[in-house]
Amino acid sequence: MNRLIQFGENVEGYNFRVLNEREIRAAAGILFLATFISLMFVLFKNNFLPIKYVLTVFLVDFIIRVFVNPGFSPTLILGRLIVHNQSPEYVGAQQKKFAWTIGVILSATMFIFIVIINSYSPVTGIICLVCLLFLFFEAAFGICLGCKFYPLFFKQRPQKCPGEICDLRSKQDIQKTSTTQLLVVVAFIAFVFLTAWLFNDSFSKKPYDLFGIYAPSKSK
DSSP: OOSSSOOOOOOTSSSEEEEHHHHHHHHHHHHHHHHHHHHHHHHHOOOOOOHHHHHHHHHHHIIIIIIGGGOOHHHHHHHHHTTSSSSOEEHHHHHHHHHHHHHHHHEOOOOOOIIIIIOHHHHHHHHHHHHHHHIIIIIOOOTTTGGGHHHHHHHSOSSOOGGGGTTTOOOGGOOOOOHHHHHHHHHHHHHHHHHHHHHHHHHOOOOOOSSTTOOOOOOO
8 A cells, every 4th residue: 555655766776766757747748738739729719628628637637646646647657658768867756746736736726716616817827827837847848847946845955856956066068058159049039030020011921722722612
């Protein structure tokens, strides 16, 4: 029973429980995609049905992660299947539990408002954007935003953070950003704005059907 209900795995070489960051990022990508698509249904179709299903899955999945065992989380299992041939990247489990507890609170709040009360407001919109931001940073950059708040509530430092960011160390040369590289980024942003200013009217024109494949058929 103790094996079934636990948070994190015991891995040789670590005196604390860990999780595999690679499958966590994969699961975050799955949840981000599902949440983003359901949000598009709300914004462009005024259809709240997909978001209600996603919120239900989201909440149940995070409850399993926090209160039962991350090993039984459906999205983490899918993430494990997706990255099973990649070497695991171990991260400390404790700060992840704290971050996922925040996820439980946010998803439960959304579930109450949208599914149970069947209402929406700026509050639900802001929470949804926060969830998307958390998931995107985890999936795209491997940055756990919820983990950033862990030191504010606990005295001990997080152990084994993704990319070893918890450890104070000097950057390697390949990690450093030169002034020239920063100028390239600034120039690229200026290029984007200049392109939008010069070609906005041209880009706004709807493309025509080159081969006439999608031309509407004439009624007889």
